[in-house]
Amino acid sequence: MQLRGKSLLGGLASGEGSSAFRAVDPFDRTDLDPLFCEATDEEIDRAVELAEESFDSYRRKTPDEKAAFLEQVAEEIEILGDRLTGRANAETGLPQARLVAERGRTTSQLRLFAEVVREGSWVDARIDRAVPDRKPVPKPDLRRMLVPLGPVVVFGASNFPLAFSVAGGDTASALAAGCPVVAKAHPAHPGTSELVARAVQRALRKTAMPDGLFSLIQATRPEASIRLVQHPLTRAVGFTGSLRAGRALYDAAAARRDPIPVYAEMGSINPVFLLPRALAEEGKTIAEGLLQSVTLGVGQFCTNPGLVVGLAGEALNRFLIHLGELVAESKPGTMLHSGILSAYESGVQRFKETPGVSVIAECAAKPNPEKTEAGAFLFATDAATFLEKDFLSEEVFGPSTLVVQCESSEEIRQIARHLEGNLTASLHATEEDLEGAEDLIGILERKVGRLVLNGFPTGVEVCPAMHHGGPYPATTDSRSTSVGTAAIVRFARPVCYQDFPDTALPVELRGK
16 A cells, blocks of 8 residues: 555545655654645645534434444554554654554554444433423423534644554544544654555445545644634544643634634653552562653653652662662663654753752663664652752653652642642552551542552553543643543533424434
């Protein structure tokens, strides 16, 4: 299958722009073929218009028809085989084994949402029957359910070229809700995006879905992203990426004449709190698990633990010594692209230059910049320094972590109160530790979307109970999740029907 290097508008490839760009192999910094044509404003507008044109016919498809389409998308992605993972490897530097697993997660998500659509309870149908003889006034017949919003714009994420991109969780949940999707390919992996988008198009044809239900936009310019968000027919946005980019999209949506929701997942440092008995009894094991979590995927996970908090003393000193040895022995890894590497190096350098912050250890093997490599770092500081310098609580996206050595349990609680919103917080604690940790847990409940006990935050299970979100700046709406079946409700809204006859009601609300 030859890549065309064009946007896909409905069922057709389109490349009207005069500008073009290439993907870059992070392993050796070489340009990859083909050239990708930069989408024009007119092509962007057409994609959203096609989505709107398809909306009414798609939303009226039966649950079985929508589910069959989602399942067909999963099958078409699997049919791509090694061609897909090979291209993704070349564009991102992610290992083949990781990409095979991510492809499995992507297709599993699609099939999971197919099950959700078939089962049907996600629409939250509520029926209050009429009581015509109620005094002093009759009670009307009221029936309420969730209905799809309309065209959704989904932005692909750099660190998950499959599971959080063209046919990832945002797209799967929007399509499951009954919404057409315009996907904005991440410019770091345009070829991977095109392959997946063409798989979606084949599924559209095989299941007789409207062509405009899905489009792919290839673009590098920020103005293209803003235009997608501000198009008057766009009804919602899904995004995973940096705080800067996510906030720009959020602000653009808020500036519209009719503001729309932007579900953006952004920065998170995912603090890990080491309580005294657990640290004393399991410090070595915790250090080993933490090192694996910090360096997983070269630290390029939104759940990477970038902060560790514990009581200063002998147990924490032993922990730092062992963790430092592990960091020094770790190997450099290739990051997704040069922009992410540059941002990581800048963040690490800022920590190095900060009075009161010490470098405990760094990867002994020198990273090769020609291979876009980064090495792990371990920093330490005290509570006063951390509380004084706000930037120490900002995300450094990559394989580094900062340990804050506190002098008391109250200082630990101060650190927790000082934190901004995060996706997760982890506690390592014995049962005895937990008996005195009610206040700390209460603080963290207000700061994060997921609390992890005696584990690490990397590894997000896709299931009904998962919540992958958190207070700002982790996300723009802490009530929503981008992982798990609850993600579907982001792209729906309630409508109440009063005194409608059965024949005029949606199927889900019928029945006397």
